[in-house]
Amino acid sequence: MDFTLSEEQLMIQQAARDFAQQELLPGVIERDEAQKFPTDQVKMMGELGFMGMMVDPAYGGSGLDTLSYVLVMEELSKVDASASVIVSVNNSLVCWGLETYGTEEQKQKYLSRLATGEIIGAFCLSEPEAGSDATSQKTTAIDKGDHYLLNGTKNWITNGNSADVYLVIAQTDVKKAHKGINALIVEKGMKGFEVGPKENKLGIRGSDTHSLNFNDVVVPKENRIGEDGFGFKFAMKTLAGGRIGIAAQALGIAAGAYELAKKYSKERKAFGTEISNHQAIAFKLADMHTQIEAARFLVYKAACDKDNDGNYDLSGAMAKLYASQVAMETTVEAVQIHGGNGFVKDYHVERLMRDAKITQIYEGTSEIQKIVISRSILKQ
Numbered sequence: 001m002d003f004t005l006s007e008e009q010l011m012i013q014q015a016a017r018d019f020a021q022q023e024l025l026p027g028v029i030e031r032d033e034a035q036k037f038p039t040d041q042v043k044m045m046g047e048l049g050f051m052g053m054m055v056d057p058a059y060g061g062s063g064l065d066t067l068s069y070v071l072v073m074e075e076l077s078k079v080d081a082s083a084s085v086i087v088s089v090n091n092s093l094v095c096w097g098l099e100t101y102g103t104e105e106q107k108q109k110y111l112s113r114l115a116t117g118e119i120i121g122a123f124c125l126s127e128p129e130a131g132s133d134a135t136s137q138k139t140t141a142i143d144k145g146d147h148y149l150l151n152g153t154k155n156w157i158t159n160g161n162s163a164d165v166y167l168v169i170a171q172t173d174v175k176k177a178h179k180g181i182n183a184l185i186v187e188k189g190m191k192g193f194e195v196g197p198k199e200n201k202l203g204i205r206g207s208d209t210h211s212l213n214f215n216d217v218v219v220p221k222e223n224r225i226g227e228d229g230f231g232f233k234f235a236m237k238t239l240a241g242g243r244i245g246i247a248a249q250a251l252g253i254a255a256g257a258y259e260l261a262k263k264y265s266k267e268r269k270a271f272g273t274e275i276s277n278h279q280a281i282a283f284k285l286a287d288m289h290t291q292i293e294a295a296r297f298l299v300y301k302a303a304c305d306k307d308n309d310g311n312y313d314l315s316g317a318m319a320k321l322y323a324s325q326v327a328m329e330t331t332v333e334a335v336q337i338h339g340g341n342g343f344v345k346d347y348h349v350e351r352l353m354r355d356a357k358i359t360q361i362y363e364g365t366s367e368i369q370k371i372v373i374s375r376s377i378l379k380q
């Protein structure tokens with residue numbers, strides 16, 4: 001498989017790299033510490049076309065392929081994984097789902113503003129008792145004729161407070177189990193919809209993660225995505241693509257930590273020479289580079305599969321499983337190469353290490369990816 005990037009892809013990659021250095025890097029430590037949402041940076045990313053990268057230009061998007069999106073995710077994540085998860089959720093979990101399964105009215109009303117970053121979206125599947133076990137939805141959307149009455153609680157919702165549009169998965173007919181689940185578009189400000197407290201997190205602290213409460217929220221029928229009962233399939237199909245975005249995020253975190261560690265190892269001296277001249281350090285760098293290249297091939301392959309109608313459920317799950325493992329291992333080694341300085345916030349690698357952990361958890365834990373992979377290969 002040929003991953004030679006086109007002129008356009010190289011330009012997009014460079015634009016993301018420049019943006020990350022110029023606009024994300026300054027203040028990234030402070031935003032992490034204060035758990036401050038990158039409001040200005042998200043606005044700029046909207047102007048650059050990063051918030052609706054794969055959306056048709058007719059709906060305000062950039063009309064690019066998944067590989068371009070992955071390149072941008074990788075570059076942003078090298079510097080600020082909090083900013084990149086906001087991009088990932090808006091692109092993969094919200095815009096893609098709306099563009100693929102939404103009605104023309106829903107696209108006109110929501111997609112064009114989401115794709116330009118004028119407003120932000122959130123994807124609401126997880127619940128206090130339904131994380132990995134996603135079919136066990138307790139949130140209910142009772143059919144009342146012309147509307148649904150929505151009740152329940154969602155947990156760990158990325159963009160929880162800053163979003164304007166929420167795609168909420170809820171159970172309409174419990175007797176039909178997962179076939180009785182619907183996906184509804186809920187707007188901030190709907191009566192009975194409240195944003196709960198912000199989570200105080202280990203990593204990606206610049207993104208806002210909240211619980212959400214729905215108390216008798218009246219959601220018009222025209223806000224349902226797809227046919228009655230399509231909500232669980234909608235969530236699964238959307239997440240299959242989302243996992244490619246998170247795999248690219250993990251790849252970027254790993255690559256960012258590796259680049260910092262390599263640079264540091266050529267500057268820092270010990271025992272009379274740069275530490276990169278010590279085999280103990282050089283071999284670590286060799287392992288890191290090899291693992292990152294392998295992760296990159298898996299991530300790019302999954303992106304190409306999505307663009308070419310391949311089985312990206314499988315390749316996306318493999319990419320996320322492996323890239324997130326590489327992100328964790330590489331960031332730990334990057335801290336080790338930095339020694340005492342690695343433990344200090346100014347050198348960035350400790351933040352990347354903290355940020356890496358979530359890539360093994362959200363949008364399906366590593367264990368869930370193994371379920372998806374094993375079921376897929378055993379079916380073949």
Ligand code: CAA
Pocket residue numbers: 089123125126131132133134135156157158178232233236237239240313362363364365368371372
């Ligand atoms: N595409 C289409 N349909 C799919 C599918 C896919 N990728 N995966 C499953 N389905 C369908 C199945 O075909 C089945 O439908 P039928 O009965 O009609 O055949 C239905 O969904 C139920 O599937 P399973 O029987 O396989 O269901 P399961 O209970 O065994 O669970 C699972 C499957 C893969 C483990 C699923 O529950 C899962 O993915 N869990 C993890 C959830 C997750 O990723 N949560 C992340 C939260 S979102 C987040 O983190 C966002 C954020 O803010 C960053």
